[in-house]
Amino acid sequence: MLEIAGLSHTYANGTKALDDVNLSIPRGMFGLLGPNGAGKSTLMRTVASLQAPTAGSIRFGDIDVLAEPERLRRTLGYLPQDFGVYPRVSAYAMLDQMAVLKGITGKADRKAVVETLLNQTNLWAVRDKAIAGFSGGMRQRFGIAQALIGNPELIIVDEPTAGLDPEERNRFLNLLAAIGDNVVVILSTHIVDDVADLCPRMAVLAGGRLQLEGRPADLIASTRGRVWRKAINHGELADFQDQHEVISTRLFAGNTIVHVLSSERPDGFDPVEGGLEDVYFSTLSTLRRAA
Ligand SMILES: Nc1ncnc2c1ncn2[C@@H]1O[C@H](COP(=O)(O)OP(=O)(O)OP(=O)(O)O)[C@@H](O)[C@H]1O
Numbered sequence: 426m427l428e429i430a431g432l433s434h435t436y437a438n439g440t441k442a443l444d445d446v447n448l449s450i451p452r453g454m455f456g457l458l459g460p461n462g463a464g465k466s467t468l469m470r471t472v473a474s475l476q477a478p479t480a481g482s483i484r485f486g487d488i489d490v491l492a493e494p495e496r497l498r499r500t501l502g503y504l505p506q507d508f509g510v511y512p513r514v515s516a517y518a519m520l521d522q523m524a525v526l527k528g529i530t531g532k533a534d535r536k537a538v539v540e541t542l543l544n545q546t547n548l549w550a551v552r553d554k555a556i557a558g559f560s561g562g563m564r565q566r567f568g569i570a571q572a573l574i575g576n577p578e579l580i581i582v583d584e585p586t587a588g589l590d591p592e593e594r595n596r597f598l599n600l601l602a603a604i605g606d607n608v609v610v611i612l613s614t615h616i617v618d619d620v621a622d623l624c625p626r627m628a629v630l631a632g633g634r635l636q637l638e639g640r641p642a643d644l645i646a647s648t649r650g651r652v653w654r655k656a657i658n659h660g661e662l663a664d665f666q667d668q669h670e671v672i673s674t675r676l677f678a679g680n681t682i683v684h685v686l687s688s689e690r691p692d693g694f695d696p697v698e699g700g701l702e703d704v705y706f707s708t709l710s711t712l713r714r715a716a
Contacts, residue, residue: 426450426451426486426609427448427483427609427611428450428482428485429446429447429448429483430483431445431447432446432471432480432481433446433478433481434464434471434478434479435479441633442467442633443464443471443478443633444632444634445481445634446464446634446635448628450626451609451626452606452607452609453609453610453625454601454602454610454623454625454626455610455611455624455627455628456612456614456619456623456624456626456627456641457469457613457614457627458614458628458705459629459630459631463631463632463633465613465614466506466584466613468630469503469583469611471483472490472579472611473497473581474491475503478491485500485579486578500577500579502571502573502575502577502580503580503581504565504568504569504571504572504580504583505568506583506584512555513556514555515553515554515556516543516552516556516559516570517553520539520542520543520567520570520571521535524538524575527574527575529575538575542570542574543570545570545600545603546566546569546600547566547600548566561589561593562592562593562597565586565589565593565597566596566600568582568585569582569585569597569601573604577608578607580604580609580610580611581610581611581613582601582612582613583613584613584614585601585612585614587615587616594619598619598622598623617705620701621700621702624641625640626638627639627640627641627644631708636712637704637708641701641704645699645700645701645704647704648686648699648703649698650696651687651688651699652686652699652703653684653690653695654683654684654694654696655691655695656677656680656681656682657680657683659681661681662674662681665685669683669685669687670686670687670714671685672685672706672707672710673703673706684697684703686703686707
């Protein structure tokens, strides 16, 4: 169990990226959803002990993460949003090197770990190729391979599917799903479908604050009977936004489909079986109106 209590962080330039975040994350896949600038990466880096918060505490099992970062790092697998530099060395050599850094010093042990991970992430065929030449999807799978070295009990993946094509995204999500229920996996993302597809528990972070937390199915149930849709001309949108609580708009076959939140059926609207997108966008829209 990961326990985050009263976590706040203000950067040197005065940006308050986290504002009193309290969160308990059990074993299994946990989705942390939020728009750009919500504070997700700040939270992930702080939990990964890569930066210190202004206030608050983090515990993972019996580890006090802020006081004992080395203990945490021994059991952490982290896939950052961006590695920055991709080396010209082969995937095999790089994983081997990283396994040494994780303390797997026996040659035979390391060979077994590296080969298993390359197979598991479907990179065996390209193991001798330089990572610098990998596609986005291959890089992310390599990212998971390195995060899994040493059987971590806490795995953090920060916006892993951004920029992947649908086939690679699917492959990647299947890889995450196979990690298992015995470890805590935090998937930070702004892609609602990633959470809907994978996570039995989730939270929404926006403006540095936790806005919502629970099981996707329960959160979806809470909007039941309150989401309505209508196809309109794009020119009518401003009027609709004045008259209704519009939670999302999307284009379909050239029409604009609006979803609105209302306890009663508005004139000319059809009911929608709400989904996680409606939950997420209604949370963000409520916040925007309050701002
Ligand atoms: N090193 C920094 N110095 C100052 N402000 C920062 C720094 N890093 C992040 N921020 C600011 O803190 C806020 C939260 O950023 P963060 O990267 O944690 O959000 P995010 O949810 O991960 O967003 P994104 O999806 O865009 O990565 C933003 O306003 C961002 O501009």
